[in-house]
Structures are given as structure tokens and as C-alpha cells.
Amino acid sequence: MLRIERATHDxxxxxxxxxxxxxxxxxxxxxxxxxxxxxxxxxxxAARSPTFYEFDSADLLQLYKELEANDEEPVVIYHSHTATEAYPSRTDIAYAQEPNAHYVLVSTRSEDETEFRSFRILDGEVTEEPVEVVEPDA
Structure with missing residues (x-):
């Protein structure tokens, strides 16, 4: 289960x-x-695409240096789908390299409704998990 604070979710x-x-x-x-x-x-x-995302390699290197310096790890890796449901694509699954991360997908295909879903992706296998949005100190 992904427990995430309301402010981070928003x-x-x-x-x-x-x-x-x-x-x-x-x-x-x-x-x-x-x-x-x-x-x-x-x-x-970096891809600036409605159908694909790609972290800039220099930004990603800087991020991992920061994470290491702060004794942190990527707990959530998120991206949006602009025209489809919030479910990992074949490309998303192939690029999932963090075995402990929650992979969050947000669909912005509807202006009125937002899908926010979380998945574990391990060795190409996708498992959806519940998301609990909590208030701080909950």
C-alpha cells in the first residue's frame, strides 16, 4: 500500500x-x-512528448547524487498519461528499474476527473496497490 500525504498527492x-x-x-x-x-x-x-516521458540524464545523475548524500531513495516514481488510463504501458514496465519504488500514474485525459493509481513493477510483473491519502501526522 502506498501511504502518501495529501500535499504530495496534490x-x-x-x-x-x-x-x-x-x-x-x-x-x-x-x-x-x-x-x-x-x-x-x-x-x-526531456522528451517533451504527450505519449512518452524521459528523465534528462544530467538531471537524473544530479538526483541520484542528492539521494545518496541525503541517505534517501526514490520511494515514488511518477508520470502522467495524457490520453489513456493510469496504467503502466509496455514501455513503462520495461523502464521500471527501482524494485522498491511505488510507480504512480496519473491520467489527465479528463478535465473533470483525475485517475491516481500506484503499482509495484518487479521483473516485468505489474501489481496494482491501494493508495491511502493521509493528512500530515496521520
């Missing part, structure tokens, strides 16, 4: 809406081994 959704019609992407870091998403890190979609 920041991810806002980023997805802001970057629409291109896919948005980013990370929420947390203390190593904690499974607690704490630090919201929106990233630039």
Missing part, C-alpha cells in the same frame, strides 16, 4: 495538469528503507 496531480498535454514526470524521495514518500521532486520530461 503536488503530483498539479504537476501532471500543468504539463498537459505533455507527460509530466518526477520522484518523491524518502529516507532509505522507510517506504515514506517525503520530498517531492518534479522533473523535466
Amino acid at each position: 503536488a503530483i496531480v498539479a504537476h501532471a495538469r500543468r504539463d498537459h498535454p505533455d507527460e509530466a514526470c518526477g520522484v518523491v524521495a524518502g529516507p532509505e528503507g522507510s517506504d515514506r514518500p517525503v520530498r517531492f521532486i518534479p522533473m523535466l520530461n
